[in-house]
Amino acid sequence: MKTYANMAQVQRRNQPICDLRSDTVTQPDAGMRSAMADAEVGDDVYGDDPSVNRLEAMMSERLGKDTALFVPSGTMSNLTALLAHCGRGEEVIVGRDYHIAAYEAGGASVLGGIAISTLPVDGDGGLNPDVILAEVKPDDSHHPISRLVALENTHNGMAIALPRIKETAIAARNAELSVHLDGARFFNATTELGCSATELADMVDSVSICLSKGLGTPAGSVLAGPSDIIARARRYRKMLGGGMRQAGVLAAAGLYALKHNVERLAEDHQRANHLANTLKELGAGDVSQATNMIFLTPRDNLNDQLRAHFDSNGVVLGGGSAGTIRIVLHKNVDDAMLKLLETDFRTFFG
Numbered sequence: 001m002k003t004y005a006n007m008a009q010v011q012r013r014n015q016p017i018c019d020l021r022s023d024t025v026t027q028p029d030a031g032m033r034s035a036m037a038d039a040e041v042g043d044d045v046y047g048d049d050p051s052v053n054r055l056e057a058m059m060s061e062r063l064g065k066d067t068a069l070f071v072p073s074g075t076m077s078n079l080t081a082l083l084a085h086c087g088r089g090e091e092v093i094v095g096r097d098y099h100i101a102a103y104e105a106g107g108a109s110v111l112g113g114i115a116i117s118t119l120p121v122d123g124d125g126g127l128n129p130d131v132i133l134a135e136v137k138p139d140d141s142h143h144p145i146s147r148l149v150a151l152e153n154t155h156n157g158m159a160i161a162l163p164r165i166k167e168t169a170i171a172a173r174n175a176e177l178s179v180h181l182d183g184a185r186f187f188n189a190t191t192e193l194g195c196s197a198t199e200l201a202d203m204v205d206s207v208s209i210c211l212s213k214g215l216g217t218p219a220g221s222v223l224a225g226p227s228d229i230i231a232r233a234r235r236y237r238k239m240l241g242g243g244m245r246q247a248g249v250l251a252a253a254g255l256y257a258l259k260h261n262v263e264r265l266a267e268d269h270q271r272a273n274h275l276a277n278t279l280k281e282l283g284a285g286d287v288s289q290a291t292n293m294i295f296l297t298p299r300d301n302l303n304d305q306l307r308a309h310f311d312s313n314g315v316v317l318g319g320g321s322a323g324t325i326r327i328v329l330h331k332n333v334d335d336a337m338l339k340l341l342e343t344d345f346r347t348f349f350g
């Protein structure tokens with residue numbers, strides 16, 4: 001099986017032909033590059049970049065929020081949001097393996113003096129409202145001041161249903177906490193749930209969305225929310241060194257992605273579902289799939305052999321916890337590539 005090379009749109013030296021580690025590996029296509037080249041730009045720190053302003057306006061309108069902020073990364077977006085919501089000695093309550101708790105180097109604690117309290121994540125990727133309420137601290141000088149609940153959707157590819165998000169948000173509000181949603185893959189969630197962007201965003205105060213994952217831009221995230229929170233986040237973005245100048249080159253990629261790459265996310269989900277069914281049919285091991293992600297725990301501990309097999313064909317599989325392999329579908333994996341992958345899995349497990 002040496003035919004992957006024929007399928008690769010852009011094959012560069014030292015680059016895998018098919019990279020399934022994450023949807024962050026997507027390459028900007030010709031249309032996006034052309035939009036970037038033609039972008040109208042200005043100095044965004046002065047508020048002068050028309051493309052950034054357009055992206056922020058479009059995103060806040062689409063989400064039904066007051067305003068929005070363009071940020072270099074999802075990590076900085078979550079961090080500016082947490083700094084905007086919480087002061088020193090205040091607390092965010094978050095799922096234990098959510099990105100904010102597990103993969104952001106404890107930034108909110110390190111840089112903001114914010115206490116991060118973690119809760120177990122339910123099987124559907126959501127949090128239990130009763131467990132949240134039990135974690136909220138009484139007004140007592142022994143405790144940090146509970147201020148915020150941070151949710152994540154999708155989580156490990158799982159789109160958490162609207163009623164689940166709603167019950168959590170209501171519990172948080174009743175305890176006088178604000179709610180932030182880490183929606184790195186927000187549009188994968190709305191695609192899967194069949195809801196509008198506003199329906200999901202309405203339930204939370206602030207939302208962070210990555211443009212550089214399934215949406216396919218080279219960089220950038222957007223944080224949307226109430227004017228006062230976003231104004232504070234803007235100050236923190238500057239403080240963190242995230243104020244960019246002619247950032248319109250990147251914002252233009254975001255505008256292009258919102259127009260061309262949101263509806264096509266459904267294709268990634270369908271391909272992931274197709275591949276997952278093939279793996280199940282082959283008895284490849286333990287398989288779970290949600291939106292654009294598959295988690296495979298290969299039978300007979302075949303992890304290393306499986307990786308080596310695909311590696312020799314220029315196909316990279318994602319790492320996962322304890323023997324689980326993550327396979328992420330994205331816009332650089334088309335039907336022809338999927339077919340080759342399935343044939344290759346058949347050869348390996350057949």
Ligand SMILES: *Cc1c(COP(=O)(O)O)cnc(C)c1O
Nearest residue numbers: 073074075076099152182184210
């Ligand atoms: C990727 C991701 C982030 C962070 O985005 P970066 O742009 O990589 O910093 C935050 N939250 C979740 C759930 C993510 O998947």
